[in-house]
Amino acid sequence: MSISPPRYTATSRVRRGRPYRMLTMFSHEFRRRWGLATAFILVLAYLALIITVAIPVLLAPPGGASLSDFRGLYGSPIWPLLTLLIAAAAGAGSLADDLGSRAITLYLSRPILLLDYLSAKAASVALWVALVAVGPGLVSVLIIYLLGAVPAATAFAAALAFLAVGLASTIFFTGLSLAFSAATSKSLYAGAGIFGVTLSLTGGVAAVTAVSSNPTIRYLDPLTDIQSVAGAAFQSGGVPATDPSLSAILLVAVGLVLGVGAWLRLERVEVVGE
């Protein structure tokens, strides 16, 4: 009997390009975050938030439900809590895990640009956040419309409003998650940072506004900004705490700046060696 060393066959020279590689990273990252925690948050979000949206609309007098009745989602403390939870559960580890395991070395030694890597990770985190920030609102509108509680025009306007507020929130929380995830190699610290910064800003701004008459300080609270944008999008009337347009711009701009911050941080990571 002869013993020969193992061999392997040569590959074909077919290689797929950048979009395929980015899609591969995106789908891997999205599936990687699917677990008990994210599944639990999703189920809770859809149950709690649909009820929060549906009850005021369904309890309105027949034919009397308006766009502003849909705003209940953003008035509820459940929504920011669940959005923060999903941002931490799906976003905190997105970059931190690769930094911790140093798998980022292997990613960037492949034919992948840093921008491709970060974009794929950001898309995955954004989809997870959007599943809570946008999804329940849209599903609620669909259910309410199918139940015949609102006319098509109101349902369409409500869907657009949920989309606008949800997307602004998604961009902000995605940027926040990426920035904290890039700053550490421990996802636990990143998650704590995401929670800590958001809740500190909310609590801090509330404390400062109680003793200060300067309204500008309210722009520092992302949850107040989201409330203002939601108030305008759902035409709920009343005097918003901040200018809704400025708050929307601020949410999107801060989210993007935080994303750029994550990119700058990753650029400084040693890819090969110690």
Place this chain on the structure above:
Amino acid sequence: MASVGDRLISLESVVKQFDQQRALDAVTAEFRPGTIGLLGPNGAGKTTLLRLLMGLLPPTAGRLQVLGYDASTQPIPIRERVGYMPEHECLIPEMSAVGFVAYMGRLSGLPPEEALSRTHDVLQFVGLREERYRKISQYSIGMRQRVKLAQAIVHDPALCILDEPTAGLDPDGRREMLELVRALSQIQGHSLIVSTHLLPDVEGLCDQVLLLDAGHLLAAGPVATLLDAGAADTVVRIKGDRERFLAALVEKGFSPRMMGEELRLAMPSEAATQVFEAAAATGTQIRYMGRQIHTLEDLFLAKVQAPDSTESL
């Protein structure tokens, strides 16, 4: 696609400066396809050179070509054709070896079915056929090293860069890894760069070497040529008064050098009689005298002691 021809890698006056520190200083060398040892102590500039070769860093000055592509302007085509096995831990622990290696194959652009079929092939090649569905977190250090090797070759690269492939392995694991690396080169026909500070690892493996120390090129070229170039030394081991014997040799016109317990002399073989005369005159016993068997370690030590004599062959 660029033509590789006879040149696998070409370095032209490559300089890399980090703030105040010059990591590489005017390194010029050329290598043909084969197995190249990138050697030097920690801080020699090996890692910087690897980063430059993969286009992860731009050189401060000079030009690098890998497989016919310019590393500064064409990093993606290079990384499509290069496989990299890092020294440090870099695997995703919650994945199985099959899932991880196939994922890395897809990131190199292999279609999903081909990535999976190649994964099974290369995991068998590295000896992980039976354990390939287990989570990487359950693997030993040796098995992890094999997964790192598998992911480096899954996309069938023209050039594999192996950074300290035997790091952390026990003697058996080290021998097996070196056999795998040899098989990659000799059976599968890959060109390799093996970066290591363990000179014996590469001695039987590499046909070309690049010796670096503190960013300076000490020597570069075919191993056989470099070792032959300094093979004129004679090794002498003695018992007796070393100082008197050395003085007697100097009197006879030799320039003896002590290397540990051994004495080294650059001399023609017919001068041996004079050495014996010096020994007799000083009452010294010669225990051994013979031509020095050169190793890369000897070459490295000689070059470190005489850094001006840079060789590029």
